[in-house]
Every structure is written in C-alpha cells, then in structure tokens.
Amino acid sequence: MGLTRVPGLLFGGDYNPEQWSEQVWDQDVRLMAEAGVNVVTVAVFSWSRLETAPGVFDFGWLDRILDLLHAHGIAVDLATATATPPPWLVRQHPDVQPVDAAGTRLEFGSRQGYCPSSPAFRQGTVRLARAMAERYRDHPALVMWHIGNEYGDHTVECFCEESARDFRRWLEARYGTLDGLNSAWGTSCWGQHYTDWTQLAPPRKAPGPVNPAQVLDWRRFSSDALLACFEAEREVLKEVTPDIPVTTNFMSVLHHLDYWKWAAAEDFVSDDAYPDPADPQAPVKAALSYDLMRSLKRRPWLLLESAPSAVSWRAVNVPKEPGVMRLHSLQALAHGSDGVMFFQWRQARYGPEKFHSAMLPHGGTDTRQWRETLALGADVRRLAEVAGSTTRAEVALLLDWESWWGLEAPESLPSDRLRLHSLLLSWYAPLHGRGIAVDLAPPDRDLSGYQVVIAPNLYLCTAEQAANLAAFPGRLVVGPFSGVVDAADQVHDGGAPGPLRELLGLRVEEFWPIPDGRTQEVSAEADPARGAPALNTVRLTARTWSEWLELDDAHALARYRGGPLDGRPAVTRRGTVTYLGCLLDDLTPVLDEVLDTAGVTGVTGAELPPGVEACRRGDHLFLLNHGAAAATVPLPASGTDLLTGRPLHGSVVIAPRDAVVLKY
Numbered sequence: 060m061g062l063t064r065v066p067g068l069l070f071g072g073d074y075n076p077e078q079w080s081e082q083v084w085d086q087d088v089r090l091m092a093e094a095g096v097n098v099v100t101v102a103v104f105s106w107s108r109l110e111t112a113p114g115v116f117d118f119g120w121l122d123r124i125l126d127l128l129h130a131h132g133i134a135v136d137l138a139t140a141t142a143t144p145p146p147w148l149v150r151q152h153p154d155v156q157p158v159d160a161a162g163t164r165l166e167f168g169s170r171q172g173y174c175p176s177s178p179a180f181r182q183g184t185v186r187l188a189r190a191m192a193e194r195y196r197d198h199p200a201l202v203m204w205h206i207g208n209e210y211g212d213h214t215v216e217c218f219c220e221e222s223a224r225d226f227r228r229w230l231e232a233r234y235g236t237l238d239g240l241n242s243a244w245g246t247s248c249w250g251q252h253y254t255d256w257t258q259l260a261p262p263r264k265a266p267g268p269v270n271p272a273q274v275l276d277w278r279r280f281s282s283d284a285l286l287a288c289f290e291a292e293r294e295v296l297k298e299v300t301p302d303i304p305v306t307t308n309f310m311s312v313l314h315h316l317d318y319w320k321w322a323a324a325e326d327f328v329s330d331d332a333y334p335d336p337a338d339p340q341a342p343v344k345a346a347l348s349y350d351l352m353r354s355l356k357r358r359p360w361l362l363l364e365s366a367p368s369a370v371s372w373r374a375v376n377v378p379k380e381p382g383v384m385r386l387h388s389l390q391a392l393a394h395g396s397d398g399v400m401f402f403q404w405r406q407a408r409y410g411p412e413k414f415h416s417a418m419l420p421h422g423g424t425d426t427r428q429w430r431e432t433l434a435l436g437a438d439v440r441r442l443a444e445v446a447g448s449t450t451r452a453e454v455a456l457l458l459d460w461e462s463w464w465g466l467e468a469p470e471s472l473p474s475d476r477l478r479l480h481s482l483l484l485s486w487y488a489p490l491h492g493r494g495i496a497v498d499l500a501p502p503d504r505d506l507s508g509y510q511v512v513i514a515p516n517l518y519l520c521t522a523e524q525a526a527n528l529a530a531f532p533g534r535l536v537v538g539p540f541s542g543v544v545d546a547a548d549q550v551h552d553g554g555a556p557g558p559l560r561e562l563l564g565l566r567v568e569e570f571w572p573i574p575d576g577r578t579q580e581v582s583a584e585a586d587p588a589r590g591a592p593a594l595n596t597v598r599l600t601a602r603t604w605s606e607w608l609e610l611d612d613a614h615a616l617a618r619y620r621g622g623p624l625d626g627r628p629a630v631t632r633r634g635t636v637t638y639l640g641c642l643l644d645d646l647t648p649v650l651d652e653v654l655d656t657a658g659v660t661g662v663t664g665a666e667l668p669p670g671v672e673a674c675r676r677g678d679h680l681f682l683l684n685h686g687a688a689a690a691t692v693p694l695p696a697s698g699t700d701l702l703t704g705r706p707l708h709g710s711v712v713i714a715p716r717d718a719v720v721l722k723y
Contacts, residue, residue, distance in 0.1 A: 062327045062361055062397050063202040063304060065097055065134050067443030069361060069398025070436055072418055074099040076124045077108050078407060084124060087405060088131040090419060095436030096133055099404060100363070101125070103138040103208050104170065106187060107145035116190055129200035136363075137201050139191055139292055141184040142208035143170040152179035157217035161264045164219070171213040175284040176225035181291055188292040192299035204305045205363075206292045209331060211315040216281040218261045227259050229280045243547040244272040268470040272548045278464040282316045290324055308363045311348035312480055314467070317460035319501050322355035331364035331402070334387060337377040340488075342390065342672065342685045347487045349394035351458070354499040359447060362391040364402040367428055368416035376414065381427060382716035385435050386683055389718045392439075393674035393681035397446045399439055441701050442720060448677025452496035453510040453659045456483060459502050462519035465548050466540070474572035476603045477540060477642075482515035485642075486538075489650055494661030494673035506531045510657040517541040517559075519548065525558035534657045535636045536649070537563060539604050540570065556638075564613030564633030567640070571605045571624060578602050580620040581629045581641065583648070592616075593632070594648040601629065601641035608640045665693045671713065680721040684713040698723030 062069070071091070076084055091099070102109070102121060110116055125135055149155050149167045157174045158164045165172060173180045188206075195201050216222075234240040237253055246252045251270060253259060262269040262277050293305050304326035309318060311332055322328050330352045334341035352360040367384050369376040379387070388399040406417035420428040463479045466472075483499075490497050498509070502524040506512050512531055515538040517524070525542065528535060542556030542563075551557025555567040573579055581599040583592035593616050605619065608628045615628035616637070630649065631638045637653060654660070661667065662675040663682075670686025679701070684690050690713050697708035701720045711719055 061446050062359065063098070063134070065202055066446075067097075068392070068439050068446050069098045069400060070094075070439040071096040071098045071133070071398075071404070072100065072401035073103060073364065073403040074101050074405070075104075075403060075407070076101070077105055077120065078409075079405065081120075081123070083405075084127055087419075088127055088133060090424070091133055091404070092131050094418065094432050095440055096404075096418075098134040098136055098202065098398070098400070099128065100136040100138060100205055100400070101128075102140045102191075103205065104143050105138070105140040106143060107147075109140055110145065110183075110187055110190070112147060113151075114186070118194055125195070125198055125200045129198070133200070134202040135198075135200040136203045136205050137191065137195060138205040138208065139184070139188045139296070141187055141206070141292065144173050144180060144183065148179065148183055152177070154219060154221060155180045157214050158219035158222075160218050160262070162218070169213065171208070173214060174217040174219055174222060175214065175281075175288050176217065176219075176222045178221070181288060184288065185291050185295055188295045189299065192296050196300045201300075201303060204296050204300070204303055206289050206296070206305060206307045209308055209310055210285045210289065210321075211282075211313055212310060214285075215315045216261075216277070216284075218263050222284070223260050225284060226261055226277070226280050227256050229283065230259060230276065231256060233276070243549075244270055244276075245547075245549060246270070271465070271468045271471050274468050275461070275465050275548050278315075279317075279461065282320070282460070285316065286321055286324065289321070293324060306361070306363070309352065311345075312351055312483070314463060314480075318351070318355055319460065325356075327358070328352050328355045328360040329363035330360060330396075332362060332391065333364075333366050333370055335373065335377070336369075336379045336383060337375065340484075342387075342683075343488050343491050344484065345387065345390060346394060346491050346672065347484060349391055349396065350452075350487075350497050351499045353395035353450060357498075358449065359395050359397040361398050361400070362388075362396040363400050365391070365399070366416055367401050367418055367420075367432065369414070371412050371415035378416070380716065381431070384431050385438065386685065386716050386718060388435055389438070389681065389720070390672065390683055392442060392445060393672070393676060393683065395450055395676065399435070438702055444701075444722075445676060445679055445720075448679065450496050450674070450676050452498040453657075454490060454495055455498045455500045455506060455509045455512045456486060457502045457512065457514040457517065458483065458499045459517065459519065459524075461546070462502075462517055465544060466516060466518040468548075473540075473570040474604060476572070476575075477516065479516060482538060482642075485646060486513050486515050486650075489647055491672065492667065493654075494663055494667050495654070495659060496662065496675065503527055506533075509533055510659050511536070511653055514538060514541060518543050519546065520544075520556075520558060521546055522558045525562065528559070529562045533635065534653050535562075536653055537636065537638050539606055539640050539642065560611070562633070562636055563631070563638045564611045564636075565628070565631055565638065566609050566611065567606050568609050569607040571607055573601065573603055573605055578644075579605050579622050579624070579641065581617050581643065582620045583617050584615045584628075586614070586616065586632075593652050594630070595651055596645075596648040599648065600644045602644060604642045605629065606640035613638070662695070663693060664695050668692065678722060680719075680723065682711070682713055682719040682721065684715055684717055687715050689714050692719075694721065696721075696723040
C-alpha cells in the first residue's frame with residue numbers, strides 16, 4: 060500500500076489555477092498528462108478566494124479545476140487553504156497578525172501572517188477546513204489532505220498578549236503549581252521569583268540575557284502552539300473524511316519544530332527540500348534531511364516540494380545545471396520518498412515567486428526545463444516498483460529537539476559555536492561517503508536494532524535517556540558537551556556528563572572552548588588492550604571545543620598535545636562506548652575503528668569514488684554520481700538498471716550527474 064491510492068510513485072507539483080484564466084487550464088492539464096503528472100497540490104494559498112467573507116464561500120472555481128484534473132486522470136493533494144489568513148479576517152481581527160519580541164505587530168501583505176494562539180485564526184481555519192472536507196469528501200480526485208504550509212517558516216512564534224495567555228496555560232499544565240515552575244526555572248537567580256501566574260510572559264526583548272529555562276520552555280510551547288493549529292484542522296478532516304490521509308510539508312532539518320511530535324500527528328511525512336546548486340555540500344545536506352524524513356515514522360515519505368531549477372529567495376539564485384533536477388529527484392527516491400513533486404507546475408508571472416523555477420517555465424514547452432520535466436516523468440514511471448520499499452540502517456544518529464534548543468539558547472553558554480546541524484553533518488558526511496545507511500532517532504527510542512549509535516551532542520540528557528543508552532548492546536559514540544543539564548536546563552549534580560558518567564567512565568572537570576582561529580593538536584594513544592593505538596592516525600586537530608576530562612574507569616584513545624590541556628585525555632573508551640571531549644577536524648579514525656569493530660560496511664561492499672552516492676532501498680541499489688567526472692563503481696551483484704533496461708554485472712561507469720538504479 061502506497062502513501063495514497065495512486066499506484067506507483069507520485070509525480071507532480073503545486074498548481075495555482077487561481078493565478079491563471081480558465082482558458083489556460085485546459086492547456087495545463089493536457090501538458091500534465093503528457094509529462095506523466097499523476098498528482099498536483101491545489102489551493103495552498105486560496106483562503107481569500109474560497110471564503111470571501113465570514114462564512115461566505117465561493118467553491119465554483121475549485122469545483123471546476125478538480126473536475127477537470129480528474130477527467131484527465133490527475134489526482135489532487137487538496138490543501139485546506141489555511142496557510143495565510145485573508146485580508147478581511149486580519150482587518151476584522153487585527154490581533155490575528157503576529158507580534159515580534161520587540162513588541163511590533165507585523166503588517167499584512169506577505170504570507171503566513173498569523174498568531175498561532177489567536178482564537179479568531181484558529182476558529183477560521185477550522186471553519187474553512189470543515190467546509191472543504193464536507194464539500195469534497197466524495198470527490199474522486201481527492202487522495203490526500205495538505206494542512207497549512209511549511210509551519211515554522213515565516214511565523215515561528217508570536218509574543219502578543221494572547222500568546223502570553225496561552226503560554227501561561229501551557230506552563231500551568233506542565234508544572235501544576237508556581238512552586239513547581241519556580242523550582243524548574245531557578246527563579247531565585249536574578250530575583251525572578253513568581254507569585255502569580257499573570258506575572259509570567261513570553262521571553263520578550265529584555266535589558267539583558269533572559270532566563271534560559273524560560274527560553275527553553277518557550278521553544279517547547281511555540282512548537283506545540285503551531286502543532287495545535289495543525290491538529291485542530293486534522294480533527295475535522297478525520298471526522299469528515301476518515302479514509303483520506305493527512306500531511307503537512309516539513310522543512311528538512313528545521314530547528315524550530317519538534318518533528319518527532321509532529322510526525323506522530325501525520326498519516327505520512329512530507330518534506331520541502333531546496334538544496335542550493337551553488338553549495339558543494341548540498342547533496343550531503345539533502346541526504347541527511349531525507350534520512351530524517353524516512354526516520355520520523357520509519358516508513359516511506361513524500362518529497363512534496365522541490366525546485367526544478369533556481370529558487371527566488373536566496374541572495375543569488377543559481378539554476379540547476381542540466382541533469383541536476385533529475386539527479387536530485389532520484390536522490391530523494393533513493394532515500395525513501397514515494398514520489399517527486401515540485402514547486403510549482405506553471406511558473407508565476409507576478410508576485411514574490413515569479414522568478415522561482417517551475418516544471419513548465421515562462422518560455423513554455425520549447426525549453427530545456429520542459430524537456431527535463433518530460434524526461435524525469437518517464438524515469439519516475441520506470442521506477443514505479445520502488446514505491447513502498449524501505450531501507451534498513453545499521454547506524455543511528457541521535458537527534459533530540461529539546462536538547463538542540465537548549466544547546467543553541469541565546470547567551471549564557473561557554474561557547475555559542477556549537478551548532479547541532481553542523482555536528483550532525485560532521486558525522487553524517489563520512490558515513491554517507493561510505494554508502495552506509497543512517498537512521499536518525501530520538502535518544503529514548505529502542506535502539507537495539509542498530510550496530511552503531513552516534514550522539515553528536517546531548518547537551519540536555521535525562522536519567523531515562525541515559526538508561527536507554529546504557530541498555531544499547533552495540534557500539535556507542537558520544538560527542539562533547541553532553542549530559543550537561545536536565546529537562547529544566549539545570550546542571551546535573553556533579554556536573555557533566557551527569558547521568559552518562561557511569562556509562563562513559565569519566566567526568567568533565569572544566570569546559571575549555573577553543574578561541575576562533577586557533578587549533579589544538581590531538582595524538583593517538585596506545586590502547587592497553589591492543590598494545591598499539593586504536594585510532595589509525597598519528598595526529599589530529601581539534602577546533603572550537605575541548606574539555607578537561609578526569610577518567611574513572613575509561614582509558615584514553617587520544618590525548619591533547621601542547622597547550623593548556625597537554626597530556627590530558629581527548630578521546631576515551633570504556634567498554635564499547637567512545638567519548639569525544641573535543642571537536643575533531645577529521646572523524647575518520649574514530650569512525651574507522653568503530654565501524655570495523657561493529658562489522659558495518661557500505662551497501663556496495665567497496666570504497667566509493669568521490670562524489671558517488673550509494674543507497675539501497677528494498678531490492679534496489681541507487682548509484683548517483685554528483686561529481687564532475689565519470690566514475691567506475693563496483694557492483695555487489697548482477698542485475699538490471701531500471702532507468703535504461705540494460706543488464707549490469709561486475710562494475711558500471713556512471714557519467715557526471717547521471718545515475719543507475721540496479722534491481723537485483
């Protein structure tokens with residue numbers, strides 16, 4: 060069973076018929092059918108066109124386009140149209156518009172301008188969602204619901220009085236009493252003791268640093284407040300159309316929203332991905348985000364938006380070179396997407412996105428972009444059998460949003476240079492380069508199915524999470540500045556690594572951040588169990604971060620050389636657990652030792668050429684050449700390339716920006 064009742068892989072994009080005369084619609088659906096489009100997203104920003112006044116609906120144009128699409132065999136991902144409130148709602152209820160931390164209420168004229176806690180906004184979204192569901196519940200084109208759009212993009216938080224009241228309700232539900240809140244927030248510091256719930260407010264702009272525990276709870280609340288908007292609409296849709304799956308489009312590895320919570324509320328995960336063609340690391344960053352999407356529900360997901368070529372919102376919007384749209388699309392399929400969809404179908408003539416590329420560009424059908432759209436549609440049809448298949452990973456990277464929020468709180472930390480996305484990427488990139496499948500997981504998930512678990516950082520670590528890591532039977536790697544605080548952002552008794560101390564066999568006596576522009580030499584140490592260095596290297600370099608470690612029953616795999624920590628442990632081992640007390644420029648020696656000991660190898664069983672990505676999905680091996688030169692890749696077995704139909708065995712030469720999908 061796929062994500063929807065549409066067979067095979069989904070192929071299409073956002074369609075905005077309200078931007079075009081109805082004379083254009085017939086041409087659009089004819090060209091969609093020619094390209095192999097089988098699903099389009101409709102009505103994302105259509106609230107003002109569908110509800111022209113409170114409770115006054117105009118569905119005629121939407122009826123006609125849905126009927127036309129269905130007549131041409133094209134299914135619809137129907138948005139609830141609530142991504143942006145209409146002007147009449149904002150003018151009748153000015154408090155719908157969000158307020159920033161400095162107290163400025165933002166004006167209407169962009170998109171996603173709403174306070175998540177606004178009763179008028181929430182009531183309006185539910186009213187429209189119900190009207191949409193009741194009207195289209197039996198429409199044969201409807202195959203999925205799309206609630207809102209890119210939650211947390213423009214509106215992450217609102218600091219208005221309504222949000223303050225909602226925040227107080229959230230805090231009272233979390234802590235029960237003011238004594239509980241005062242204890243958790245440590246309000247005896249800086250004279251912040253609260254004696255009445257009405258005294259509590261969002262962390263607005265203040266004279267100095269705001270209580271980090273308050274900021275952490277605000278991050279939790281803001282994610283939950285947006286999720287409450289989504290869930291209010293979902294409840295209505297499930298009541299009226301219980302058999303139609305519901306999703307909303309995520310934004311890759313987004314800091315603002317706890318996607319573990321959000322994914323649990325969806326029928327399937329969908330994502331918007333816009334890798335930058337000018338960024339040499341773009342394929343690795345995209346792969347990381349795709350593996351997160353696959354991991355959120357541990358099943359196939361959907362690439363709901365991507366760019367055929369250039370976007371319109373970067374300072375410099377570089378187009379994708381010929382073949383890159385196809386390569387990026389195949390990459391998403393390789394990492395578990397059950398389709399490839401774009402923003403958007405027809406390129407807009409006006410508005411902020413008029414220079415954003417589309418499947419059908421301004422130049423029409425006599426263009427490179429249209430020819431690549433046709434070719435990709437044919438490739439997607441050839442790969443239809445991939446739909447529904449899964450990936451088995453032996454390695455997991457741990458990601459916890461609450462720990463992330465605490466790690467990147469404004470001010471009050473030993474260093475603000477520790478950024479979780481960069482830490483994740485530093486471990487993910489060499490694994491990706493080896494063709495090793497990686498899941499992402501929260502630290503409280505059952506980890507017993509993995510051979511290797513890596514926690515790049517767990518600044519916030521509870522006793523329960525530590526116990527879960529201690530129960531893991533495989534090889535565990537923990538990065539620096541972990542086990543520092545509890546769920547209330549309070550330092551654990553005895554300091555870091557807190558509840559991880561027994562597991563790691565050490566304590567952190569002092570954090571020792573490295574100033575910008577400086578480095579710290581690290582040298583491998585002889586392993587007592589082997590009589591030789593466990594890390595296959597002589598010298599390493601640390602930047603940004605180091606720690607003064609005191610060992611209990613761990614032993615040093617590497618030590619600092621020179622500087623104030625000369626001779627002190629830098630990388631340690633206790634049993635099957637490795638700890639890094641610093642940020643190494645090169646993690647290869649640590650990974651080599653851990654992976655070799657765990658018996659984890661890449662999906663091809665051989666070293667991959669630079670720029671080549673290898674992913675196994677079910678019985679299919681995807682080989683993608685992101686490099687600038689042809690690459691010869693050894694094959695683990697004989698089989699057939701689904702993209703060309705040619706039989707393959709031994710090895711295959713893959714041209715730049717080309718791919719092979721081997722079925723074996």
